[in-house]
Every structure is written in structure tokens, then in C-alpha cells.
Amino acid sequence: MTKLPAADLQLPLFAYSQRESLTEKRAWIALQEHHQYSARHFRLERLFAADPRRGETLIAEAAGIYLDYSKNLVTTETMTLLMQLARQCGLQDRVEAMFRGDRINATEQRAVLHTALRKPASERLVVEGEDVIAQVQDVLARMEVFAEQVRSGAWTGHTGRPIRHVVNIGIGGSDLGPMMAHEALRHYSQRDLSLHFLSDVDAAALLETVRGLPAEETLFIVCSKTFTTLETMTNAQAARQWLVQQLGDEAAVVRHFVGVTTNIEEASRFGIDERNMFGFWDWVGGRYSMSSAIGLSTMIAIGPQHFRDMLAGMHAMDEHFRTAPLEQNLPAILGMLTVWYGNFFDARSQAVLPYSQYLKRLPAYLQQLTMESNGKQVTLHGEPVDYQTSPVYWGDNGINGQHSFYQMLHQGTQMVPCDFIGFCQPAQALEQQQELLMANMFAQAEALAFGKTVQRVREEGTPEELVPHRVFPGNRPSNSMLIEQLTPYSLGSLIALYEHSVFTQGVIWNIDSFDQWGVELGKQLAKRTARELIDHGQPLHHDSSTNALIRRYRACQGGTVASDPSK
Numbered sequence: 001m002t003k004l005p006a007a008d009l010q011l012p013l014f015a016y017s018q019r020e021s022l023t024e025k026r027a028w029i030a031l032q033e034h035h036q037y038s039a040r041h042f043r044l045e046r047l048f049a050a051d052p053r054r055g056e057t058l059i060a061e062a063a064g065i066y067l068d069y070s071k072n073l074v075t076t077e078t079m080t081l082l083m084q085l086a087r088q089c090g091l092q093d094r095v096e097a098m099f100r101g102d103r104i105n106a107t108e109q110r111a112v113l114h115t116a117l118r119k120p121a122s123e124r125l126v127v128e129g130e131d132v133i134a135q136v137q138d139v140l141a142r143m144e145v146f147a148e149q150v151r152s153g154a155w156t157g158h159t160g161r162p163i164r165h166v167v168n169i170g171i172g173g174s175d176l177g178p179m180m181a182h183e184a185l186r187h188y189s190q191r192d193l194s195l196h197f198l199s200d201v202d203a204a205a206l207l208e209t210v211r212g213l214p215a216e217e218t219l220f221i222v223c224s225k226t227f228t229t230l231e232t233m234t235n236a237q238a239a240r241q242w243l244v245q246q247l248g249d250e251a252a253v254v255r256h257f258v259g260v261t262t263n264i265e266e267a268s269r270f271g272i273d274e275r276n277m278f279g280f281w282d283w284v285g286g287r288y289s290m291s292s293a294i295g296l297s298t299m300i301a302i303g304p305q306h307f308r309d310m311l312a313g314m315h316a317m318d319e320h321f322r323t324a325p326l327e328q329n330l331p332a333i334l335g336m337l338t339v340w341y342g343n344f345f346d347a348r349s350q351a352v353l354p355y356s357q358y359l360k361r362l363p364a365y366l367q368q369l370t371m372e373s374n375g376k377q378v379t380l381h382g383e384p385v386d387y388q389t390s391p392v393y394w395g396d397n398g399i400n401g402q403h404s405f406y407q408m409l410h411q412g413t414q415m416v417p418c419d420f421i422g423f424c425q426p427a428q429a430l431e432q433q434q435e436l437l438m439a440n441m442f443a444q445a446e447a448l449a450f451g452k453t454v455q456r457v458r459e460e461g462t463p464e465e466l467v468p469h470r471v472f473p474g475n476r477p478s479n480s481m482l483i484e485q486l487t488p489y490s491l492g493s494l495i496a497l498y499e500h501s502v503f504t505q506g507v508i509w510n511i512d513s514f515d516q517w518g519v520e521l522g523k524q525l526a527k528r529t530a531r532e533l534i535d536h537g538q539p540l541h542h543d544s545s546t547n548a549l550i551r552r553y554r555a556c557q558g559g560t561v562a563s564d565p566s567k
């Protein structure tokens with residue numbers, strides 16, 4: 001892509017940043033008062049009693065997702081004020097700027113165009129003189145040819161055997177999206193192809209992955225936006241060595257390794273044939289990249305048409321986000337509710353609870369999407385924020401969670417807003433299991449919202465000394481998302497919903513949701529420390545804790561200390 005002239009480099013920082021502090025905005029002050037004098041006294045049972053149709057009106061629906069946000073500590077007045085805040089923060093202008101391809105990732109001087117990855121081929125989007133849709137479609141077409149070759153067995157390995165195992169090597173955004181999508185869409189996957197994900201640089205990860213894999217039927221997809229990430233490069237080199245050792249020929253690499261990257265040069269140096277590289281662009285952030293060529297393993301597993309369906313679901317949500325009025329806009333509603341709880345109720349975390357075995361990796365995926373995007377402490381101007389930014393996102397498969405951490409959600413001392421996600425039709429059916437699953441989701445949201453009073457606990461004949469233990473305070477907020485069925489389309493739409501909710505939050509907080517400088521320091525220190533762990537003679541200049549840990553490690557390696565008697 002063409003580079004901006006140096007003189008323009010400062011412009012976007014100021015173009016998209018809000019000069020007025022968030023906490024000085026009229027709507028913010030109004031929300032503070034609303035919280036102080038009304039909202040902090042809201043009781044969900046009273047809100048529901050006052051408006052018998054609340055559960056049918058505080059809802060929004062788009063791109064196959066029905067969102068019920070009535071079990072939140074809000075009234076229509078709250079929602080009006082929240083949307084006023086969004087407007088005063090310029091949300092709609094920022095949305096337009098993102099979709100247009102402005103360099104809204106100000107600290108890296110990059111456009112943010114993951115939405116272009118899922119636009120229909122018939123559209124055009126010219127950014128800095130280039131039609132990005134044409135570029136996207138070109139890569140998609142090449143991915144489709146390759147994916148079909150692998151799926152049909154036409155792509156053969158070095159010894160002429162078809163590929164039966166695909167190993168995605170990548171980390172962060174080059175792992176979590178494809179891994180989550182693979183789990184979510186297993187039902188759509190070609191049965192005679194198995195997918196594996198290798199991210200951890202712990203040798204056990206590689207060895208456990210390749211154990212039992214026939215090298216002649218194994219394809220490695222090295223996914224790395226930069227092609228310099230240490231963990232991925234280390235794993236890719238080790239996998240390469242394993243393959244060459246197994247097949248006894250360096251020439252095998254070209255049939256068993258393909259690359260997905262923005263860095264063609266580095267990938268060539270690794271030995272990947274340029275014809276087997278699938279590119280993307282610096283305007284696709286790692287955690288926003290599952291709809292780019294990073295989704296190659298997804299496409300191989302579910303096939304090009306289903307991959308296109310996933311893109312269509314994303315696009316439908318993108319368009320909804322771009323065009324729907326804020327009051328009916330799902331990502332805006334979700335995003336503003338997160339702002340509401342974090343900034344006015346001091347909620348520090350947000351639970352994501354899918355009632356679907358297939359979505360068990362969704363919370364892990366969302367952790368990078370949300371926290372790497374919005375875990376920031378300075379505004380676009382570089383000034384410290386004086387309000388809370390990203391909450392901790394966490395969660396698990398809802399049913400499993402019920403039998404472990406839901407205790408804290410119901411009776412703990414912290415407010416944890418919850419997102420429940422469920423499906424009307426199961427991807428796989430066994431009699432009544434679907435009803436049992438969804439009954440639990442509805443019951444949990446109801447129990448959190450309305451609890452159980454002292455009076456009811458007593459009426460149940462509970463011994464007096466146990467009454468306080470068996471009371472459920474209720475008034476714990478949640479969203480319920482109901483989707484017809486888990487399909488590539490609905491998965492795409494769900495992911496785009498969260499992407500844009502994250503964007504909404506970032507706009508309000510006036511931060512750069514698309515950089516990740518916070519991951520750099522640890523990487524730098526690890527490089528130096530790695531040298532010290534390899535060469536025990538290197539002097540140590542860390543703090544006393546780190547020095548002592550390294551000395552202990554060296555001694556343990558050298559066999560001069562041992563604490564495990566079983567060894």
C-alpha cells in the first residue's frame with residue numbers, strides 16, 4: 001500500500017481524538033446523575049413489574065441474532081442517555097471513518113478494514129488509490145482453489161499421498177480465531193480431514209501435535225501477520241525439521257508448508273513457495289483477521305461456500321452496525337452496556353456464557369478481541385484516562401460453568417454482567433437434550449435477575465440458621481442472545497457483533513482499539529532472558545526476585561538442586 005507522506009503522519013491522531021475529556025461531556029454528567037439518583041437503586045423485579053412488556057420491548061434483532069437486554073439495570077431513559085453519550089463521542093463519524101478506510105489506528109498509522117474482507121465481490125472500496133475489495137477477492141479466489149484441492153485430495157504431499165491432517169501454526173490472532181471457528185463449525189467440517197492448532201512454544205505442544213501424524217499426509221499452514229513472531233517461527237522451524245526428518249528430503253517442504261502473511265519476503269526465506277502464500281494487509285489487525293486468509297484452515301475444514309456464508313453473516317452485522325439507528329443497533333447497545341457497568345457501576349469483569357458445546361473456545365477468542373483492543377490506559381492524545389477501560393472478559397461453556405463458577409455470579413460480592421448465548425435449534429439433536437440445555441440458560445438469567453428473597457427461603461421451610469446462605473440477592477444483569485442455529489452465517493454475525501461492540505467501547509473511551517503496544521515489553525525482556533537461560537555464564541542484572549529465579553532455574557538445570565523426590 002502507498003505510504004503516507006511524512007508531513008501527514010500526525011494528522012489522524014488529532015483527526016479522530018476527542019479534545020473534550022469524556023468525563024466532561026454533557027451526557028456523561030447526566031449519566032452520573034442518573035446513576036446516583038436513580039439507577040443504583042434499580043431493582044429488576046420492580047422494573048419488570050412497572051412495565052409488563054419490558055421483556056418484549058428492550059430487545060433488538062439483526063443478522064439472525066435476537067438480543068434481549070431487558071434484564072439489565074436500565075430504563076429507556078438510561079438507554080437514551082447512553083446513546084446520547086455515543087453521539088457526543090462521535091460514534092457514527094468514527095464508524096464511517098473505519099468503513100471508509102481512514103487511518104483510525106492512529107498510533108500505527110493504519111486503516112482498519114476487516115469489514116472490507118467480507119464485503120460482496122460486486123462492491124468497490126478505493127482506499128488510497130487501490131480497490132481493496134478486488135485485492136480481497138483475488139486472495140479469496142486463490143484460497144478457494146487451494147482449499148478445494150486439499151479437500152478433494154488433488155493436492156498431494158511429497159510422496160503423492162493426499163492431505164488428511166492440517167496443522168495451523170500461529171499464535172494470538174493467527175490462532176484463536178481459526179481455532180474457535182474450527183470448534184464452532186465442526187459440524188460442517190469434512191470428516192476425513194483433521195485440524196490441529198499449534199501455538200505454544202512449549203515443545204510438548206509440537207510433540208503432542210505431531211505424535212501419530214503421518215508426515216506424508218500432513219500440511220502445515222504457517223500463519224503470522226508479521227512472520228517474525230518468535231513462538232510461531234520457532235514452531236514452524238521445528239515442524240519443518242520434523243517433516244524433513246520424517247520424509248528424508250528437504251524438497252518435501254514445498255508440498256507440506258503454506259504461508260499466510262503480510263510479509264512475503266520472510267515467508268520465502270523460510271522456504272515457502274510464493275505460489276503457496278496467501279496474503280493479507282496491514283489494515284487487518286491480528287485479532288480481527290479470522291475473515292482474512294488467516295481463515296485458510298477454516299475454509300479447508302468447512303469448504304469455500306460455508307466460508308463465504310460466514311463472511312456473509314459478518315457483512316450483515318457490519319451493515320447493521322453502519323446503518324441502524326443507535327437505539328436498535330446491537331453492537332452499539334452491547335458496547336454501551338459494557339460502558340454503563342464498567343464506568344458507572346464499577347463492574348470489573350464481563351462473563352461470556354455460550355450454551356453450546358461448539359462455542360467452548362469463544363471466551364478465549366473474545367479475550368484477545370476485547371482485552372487486547374481496549375486494555376489501554378491513555379487516550380489517542382496520549383493522556384492518561386481518568387476512567388476505567390476494558391473489563392476482564394472471561395467465561396466458559398455455560399452449562400459447565402453452572403457447576404463451577406456460577407456460585408460467585410449468584411452470591412458473590414462483585415457485579416459480573418453476563419452474556420448468555422443460546423440456539424433455538426441444535427446443530428446436533430438428541431431427544432430433549434436441547435430443551436434441557438436451553439432451559440438452563442433461561443433459568444440462569446432469570447435466577448440472576450430476580451434471585452430468591454429471605455421470605456421465599458423461609459416459606460420453603462429452610463432452618464433459620466441456613467436462611468442467609470440460601471438467599472439469592474438477584475438484580476444481577478445479563479444479556480440473552482438467541483440465535484436460530486449455529487451456522488457459518490450466524491457465527492460470522494456473532495463475531496462481528498462483538499468486534500463492533502469493542503469498537504463502540506473504544507470510541508467512548510477515546511483510545512486506540514487497534515494497537516497492542518502492551519505486549520512488547522515482555523517480548524523484549526524474554527529475548528534477553530532466553531540468552532541468560534541458555535548461557536549460564538551471562539551476568540544477571542535484573543531485580544533480586546528475577547535474578548534469584550534465574551539462578552534457581554540454572555541450578556535446577558545443572559542438577560545441583562532438586563525438590564521432586566519422585567525424579
Ligand SMILES: O=P(O)(O)OC[C@H]1O[C@H](O)[C@H](O)[C@@H](O)[C@@H]1O
Nearest residue numbers: 172173174224225226229286519
Ligand atoms: O500474526 P503474528 O504477526 O504472528 O502475531 C500474532 C500475535 O502476536 C502479537 O504478540 C500480538 O499481541 C497479537 O495481536 C498477534 O495476533
